[in-house]
Amino acid sequence: MNKNLVGYPKEEVAALKKMYWRSNFLESCFNPVRLQGLGFGFAIIPMLEYYYKDDPEGLKAALARHTQFFNTCPNVATFNLGIAAAMEKEVSLNKDFDAASVNSVKTALLGPTAGIGDAIFWVVLRTLASGIGISLANQGSILGAIIFVLIINVPSFIARWYLEITSYSAGIKLVKKMDQGGIITLVSKAASIIGLIMIGAMVASNVKLTTPLSFDIGGVPFELQSAFDMIMPGFLPLMLSLLVIYLLRKNVKANWLILGLIVIAICGSVIGIL
Amino acid sequence: MLLEGLLVALVYYVCDLLSLAWCANPMINRPIVLGPLVGLVLGNLEVGIQVGASVELVFLGVASIGSTMPANAALGGTIAAAFVILTNSNVEVALALAVPIGTLGVFTNELRKIITASFLPMFDKYVETGNVKAYDRSIIWVSALVQSFQAILVFLCIAFGTEYIDLILNTIPDPIIDGMTVAGGLLPAVGLGIMSVMLLGKKGSFLYYLLGFALVIFFNISTTAVAIIAFIIAGVELYRDMDLQAMIEKNKSKEEDFFS
Structure with missing residues (x-):
């Protein structure tokens, strides 16, 4: 005791x-x-x-x-x-x-x-x-x-x-x-x-989101991710987190957000944007 | 190999369940512990101890701090120890097996967490109705259930050989596997979002959220360092607020003196 x-x-x-x-x-x-x-x-x-x-x-x-x-x-x-x-x-x-x-x-x-x-x-x-x-x-x-x-x-x-x-x-x-x-x-x-x-x-250390998307502009390869990194490192995770907060404030159910994110993650990987 | 597979899977299941769910991370799912236990059930303790020590050494540098887990030492160590004992090969084979299986184990761990997330609506329903008994029961059975998937994988590996696992894995398209990893990176945004909505009060408090984000992104400092900075800022605010409150009260009493 x-x-x-x-x-x-x-x-x-x-x-x-x-x-x-x-x-x-x-x-x-x-x-x-x-x-x-x-x-x-x-x-x-x-x-x-x-x-x-x-x-x-x-x-x-x-x-x-x-x-x-x-x-x-x-x-x-x-x-x-x-x-x-x-x-x-x-x-x-x-x-x-x-x-x-x-x-x-x-x-x-x-x-x-x-x-x-x-x-x-x-x-x-x-x-x-x-x-x-x-x-x-x-x-x-x-x-x-x-x-x-x-x-x-x-x-x-x-x-x-x-x-x-x-x-x-x-x-x-x-x-x-x-x-x-x-x-x-x-x-x-x-x-x-x-x-x-x-x-x-x-948010900065746990939320992870990058894109492998790249374009060919006049023979010069252009990686979209490096453009985001130039704006600010961690730009995409921050935007995602803010969007989630916005939707939660609009009373969107968290469970729908979870389901939506899983679907987006899989579809995004399939078509190659995530 | 069915009986051996069953025994090894059981050892793995108990150690993993206790370590990752039921017993506050006692680290008994480390190769150094799993090796001897696998050796014990397969009747060759000595080799088990040896393999456990070698595999532990490989995964020693791979710490699992926070929510990132770069390699699944438990899965790699278990299967490696069992193969060395069952096929009478040398310890080098164990290392060659443990590392790729440990990497595969990262994916299976992510999958387990995402499957667990699908039970959240059920838990929320119990919370809303105040059904504490059902909540308690569900914590136990859901954790026991989701932890069993990897044990089944161990059983299949031992019972039918690793080729079988390759076969299953090859039927899952790569983008789906990648997608699960991507989803693991996106989902914390929801949990943190719910907390943010609870804490975001007056206008301007959002700036503190941005400050924490910027500190980590630009200076790459640890959460403890962020916490210390946060404590200082909050302390400054607190003392200023206390002064303000004291001033307001002083003014109030002056006014009262004036009118009385």
């Missing part, structure tokens, strides 16, 4: 433990549209059920908030889950609290946790584990594989539990303090700034 959890009701502690176990499933149903979004919703469900015991409408809205785009390093994602749950608690208790700020803060934290988590688990620990593991395995020892798995997973399972309770208890205190100081709307505005900058950055 951790001192951070002293003073919380039994049901809340049980829900936190459930969220920890469910956080294992973060990458289940990973898809190119929402990445870990569905898994994030799955993990946070015990907390939402606890907060919205007597409020089915609130539960639906909260679940819709937490099944959107999400992507971070799974080995540290409990940190994001803890903060999101702490904010969700405030949403359920305080009717004036802006629910959209939960998503702002969630998006703001995506980049840092992904960057730090990947650096620790993918770069440092995996290199260490592979180095030791491969040298043992080359001697024909089964210990190579066992030590490889242990070096990565022992820190991962311990870190995820402590990250969750630390971020949860700190998040609850922080939200309460800001609320009393009357700056919560200002903070949520600042969070949405970070969120938007991060989304822009993720």
Whole structure:
């Protein structure tokens, strides 16, 4: 038991433990549209059920908030889950609290946790584990594989539990303090700034669209892509993303957009423009 | 080879499902782990360990950071280890097999993700109706289902030989395969678009979106670096807003003093 959890009701502690176990499933149903979004919703469900015991409408809205785009390093994602749950608690208790700020803060934290988590688990620990593991395995020892798995997973399972309770208890205190100081709307505005900058950055690194189309103008080959690159690198992905935002604002269903993009991608490849 | 194929496919399925879906990326789908396990079920642990280590070394440089996965080490490592053990060939054969299969595995992974996306309307329906139980169940069975396709591929490879896989692949026209890869690049625009619509508030906030985009496109910096810059800008805004709020309140109380 951790001192951070002293003073919380039994049901809340049980829900936190459930969220920890469910956080294992973060990458289940990973898809190119929402990445870990569905898994994030799955993990946070015990907390939402606890907060919205007597409020089915609130539960639906909260679940819709937490099944959107999400992507971070799974080995540290409990940190994001803890903060999101702490904010969700405030949403359920305080009717004036802006629910959209939960998503702002969630998006703001995506980049840092992904960057730090990947650096620790993918770069440092995996290199260490592979180095030791491969040298043992080359001697024909089964210990190579066992030590490889242990070096990565022992820190991962311990870190995820402590990250969750630390971020949860700190998040609850922080939200309460800001609320009393009357700056919560200002903070949520600042969070949405970070969120938007991060989304822009993720568009640049995740959305990919180029064209192999080239013309022959008077014997001189002209590649269309190089013209786009001259306007601005990443011009096509940006235009696509803006078009998608425009269509979503015109209330076009996201599912139709997904279907449309798959059809466009295949047809575009067949006729050779994508 | 049917029984062997089944056993190897099962090992691959369990390790891949745990690593990519159910167990927070424990990395047990790396060749160094899969090699010995494949060796164990095929009765030659020693060779399994050896092949696993060699293939791991090849894929070591191929990190899977973020959503890009340049090679599927799990698929390559499993099939390579099984072939070396079953055909009594040397480890070099494993490497020659692991790399092209690892590249093919990138496509099958993309395909798995796109198939998963087709289940999104179902999940959204459960969210809209607040049917938490059905949502929970679907997460489990959909992830188990989509992860099984590649295991079936492993089974076919071992049971009928890699020529069989070539045959299947050749019946799929290349543009379709390319199209799936293109689609994998386009679809994040929808997920990010939904988030943008949620966060875009007042006029002008769109400029922040452009700032993040420009930082990555022009300076090619990491997301952590972008996050630090974003925190600084947001912090500057926050302090300015707090000052403004304090000033407004001060003026208000002055006015009240004036009128009272």
